[in-house]
């Protein structure tokens with residue numbers, strides 16, 4: 001059990017203007033210091049806890065994640081109502097309930113949550129007649145704030161690997177955002193139960209918050225020991241304690257966010273940034289809600305390392321590919337349990 005509760009770094013974004021990502025860029029010493037800490041954490045573990053005081057008011061956090069807030073009000077709807085938002089073609093979009101037997105879990109994914117119509121059209125289906133304006137306002141305001149943090153982190157990473165400013169801007173234009181709200185019913189026991197099996201995100205970045213209930217665990221140290229200890233598996237095959245590098249189980253401070261790198265940021269940085277295995281293990285009496293903002297390349301974007309990350313000493317480690325092709329690959333049956341899908345799909349030298 002050694003290392004079970006190691007920690008991932010906590011980075012304080014005090015002094016960083018959350019709108020800085022849209023501006024000419026940060027060249028202050030504070031920006032450079034935070035950027036270095038971000039890069040260290042993402043290269044070493046693939047994640048960190050971000051604290052950006054003042055980004056989101058306690059009232060907005062409560063309206064989104066607290067009792068009676070937006071997350072809870074969605075999941076409290078009747079099953080038949082929530083099911084109206086199911087996307088039959090792409091299960092990772094829309095509403096999903098308990099897709100793994102024995103693992104009660106529900107999630108709701110909304111593409112492009114900052115667009116003027118995405119959240120209202122969900123709310124119009126869920127609350128016909130009223131369209132629940134306060135739900136819409138809360139979710140949109142919350143997403144706007146979280147997306148500012150996401151953009152700051154993304155810009156810091158791209159700058160660190162020498163992406164030209166235009167490239168950072170270009171990435172911004174071709175990045176699509178997705179909101180995912182998830183609910184993990186309480187097992188009612190102190191003993192942990194796997195709520196979501198270990199996996200890596202396919203995103204560029206994933207920025208997560210929770211309703212004060214811990215549960216997410218992140219494999220430490222680039223899967224130290226090789227291969228890592230988790231895989232996408234059934235509950236009985238996914239031990240609660242495991243992982244050769246150990247699992248961190250971060251307790252997010254109020255207003256804190258867990259930032260994880262996904263496979264696509266790993267590609268953009270030519271493998272410098274790591275996309276860690278992570279999973280959810282829940283215990284106790286209270287339902288856990290999480291809220292994640294994913295940034296992804298657009299479906300038809302060719303994903304490749306940025307120019308500054310590839311040189312004679314650092315040859316490209318992944319072949320360029322179209323993002324939607326990667327999605328098609330990872331959701332195929334054969335790949336379901338493969339913990340290293342990106343390497344299988346795109347590593348240079350795999351099949352010439």
Ligand SMILES: O=C(O)CCC(=O)C(=O)O
Pocket residue numbers: 180182196201208215216278279280290291292
């Ligand atoms: O809900 C969580 O804490 C994590 C969920 C997750 O990893 C995912 O949806 O990709």
Ligand SMILES: [Fe+2]
Pocket residue numbers: 199200201206278
């Ligand atoms: Fe994830």
